Amino acid sequence: MRVTVFGAGAIGGYLAAKLAIAGSVDLSIVARGAHLEAIKADGLRLIEDGKETVARVKAVARAEEVGEQDYVVLALKAHSLAPALGEIAPLLGEGTAVVTMQNGVPWWYFHKAGGALEGTRLAAVDPGGTIWQRIGPERVIGSVVYPAVEVDAPGLIRHVEGTRFSLGEPSGEKSERVTALAREMVKAGLQAPVREDIRSEIWVKLWGNLSFNPISALTGATLAAIVADEGTRAAARAMMLEAQAIGESLGVRFLIPVDRRIKGAGDVGEHKTSMLQDLERGRPMEIDALVTAVQELGRLTGRPTPIIDTVLALVRRLAIERGCYSSL
Ligand SMILES: NC(=O)C1=CN([C@@H]2O[C@H](COP(=O)(O)OP(=O)(O)OC[C@H]3O[C@@H](n4cnc5c(N)ncnc54)[C@H](OP(=O)(O)O)[C@@H]3O)[C@@H](O)[C@H]2O)C=CC1
Ligand SMILES: CC(C)(CO)C(=O)C(=O)O
Numbered sequence: 235m236r237v238t239v240f241g242a243g244a245i246g247g248y249l250a251a252k253l254a255i256a257g258s259v260d261l262s263i264v265a266r267g268a269h270l271e272a273i274k275a276d277g278l279r280l281i282e283d284g285k286e287t288v289a290r291v292k293a294v295a296r297a298e299e300v301g302e303q304d305y306v307v308l309a310l311k312a313h314s315l316a317p318a319l320g321e322i323a324p325l326l327g328e329g330t331a332v333v334t335m336q337n338g339v340p341w342w343y344f345h346k347a348g349g350a351l352e353g354t355r356l357a358a359v360d361p362g363g364t365i366w367q368r369i370g371p372e373r374v375i376g377s378v379v380y381p382a383v384e385v386d387a388p389g390l391i392r393h394v395e396g397t398r399f400s401l402g403e404p405s406g407e408k409s410e411r412v413t414a415l416a417r418e419m420v421k422a423g424l425q426a427p428v429r430e431d432i433r434s435e436i437w438v439k440l441w442g443n444l445s446f447n448p449i450s451a452l453t454g455a456t457l458a459a460i461v462a463d464e465g466t467r468a469a470a471r472a473m474m475l476e477a478q479a480i481g482e483s484l485g486v487r488f489l490i491p492v493d494r495r496i497k498g499a500g501d502v503g504e505h506k507t508s509m510l511q512d513l514e515r516g517r518p519m520e521i522d523a524l525v526t527a528v529q530e531l532g533r534l535t536g537r538p539t540p541i542i543d544t545v546l547a548l549v550r551r552l553a554i555e556r557g558c559y560s561s562l
């Protein structure tokens with residue numbers, strides 16, 4: 235099985251290191267800059283449970299060097315995907331499956347979703363429908379990524395916690411391609427449950443990201459602090475209820491009550507969300523996939539989003555002022 239991880243940063247690097255150490259797939263990664271040079275020189279180093287392991291992986295700068303694959307894992311940030319389409323293309327053959335590992339609303343959301351919005355392209359994550367057209371949604375295996383991972387230095391990945399990557403076909407089918415990939419991930423020590431309704435799981439993760447991430451960026455507060463403060467907790471809750479109404483109108487089942495989801499986020503503790511970390515490091519923030527796309531879904535379904543609109547306007551302005559907004 236030929237697998238290429240495109241964008242082997244924190245999540246892609248973790249997945250690639252685990253698959254490489256297990257050694258049962260023909261694995262490559264496409265990376266760039268100092269990270270690529272370090273991996274070529276010293277291997278992909280993974281710190282997990284306090285122990286460092288070096289994974290020897292084939293690391294390339296250009297996809298042409300590895301050619302068509304059985305699976306391509308896209309582990310870029312959501313806003314990096316459209317600019318990379320030309321670089322990804324050489325990996326795609328007729329039967330190549332593409333696993334999308336971005337947080338937020340995926341560009342393929344309305345592929346095989348059924349209902350009046352079937353086939354709708356989302357401008358917030360795929361302006362002009364370019365990703366849809368050039369990758370093709372029929373290739374997609376969706377995923378929800380739970381591990382927390384960081385890149386500590388070029389070539390050095392530090393796993394913080396979690397091993398679950400839920401997978402699911404947009405159609406809900408338990409296809410051979412998704413089950414075969416899940417088997418390889420399990421062999422590598424990961425959890426890879428195959429879901430029949432990946433969209434509902436995407437929403438439960440998104441529920442936290444669309445609210446806590448921008449509030450943390452605006453306030454500088456950790457998850458524990460946002461939940462402990464009555465005002466920020468209420469703001470997050472109001473955003474989550476607006477989102478729930480949108481999701482339910484699209485047939486999503488929220489299997490946990492909103493207050494349990496909020497408590498779960500608070501229990502993570504004194505942790506800065508990825509959006510706050512990006513802001514602090516001067517990197518582009520994933521605002522459009524996590525928040526703007528939800529606003530767009532609200533417009534498409536006729537559900538009002540006054541609190542989401544307000545928080546989005548503020549966080550987008552903040553990101554522009556700090557040079558951390560990456561519009562597609
Ligand atoms: N990190 C985490 O704990 C979690 C992350 N996620 C989600 O996973 C996704 C990936 O996040 P994360 O791994 O943290 O992001 P990272 O920034 O760590 O990794 C993305 C990698 O892609 C590289 N990249 C971008 N464009 C290209 C290109 N054209 N060619 C080659 N490489 C490229 C980046 O390189 P460069 O640095 O040079 O830009 C970087 O190494 C996001 O959607 C995030 O929200 C979900 C759960 C947890
Ligand atoms: C920590 C958490 C769960 C916040 O919602 C997250 O996924 C992130 O930081 O992006």
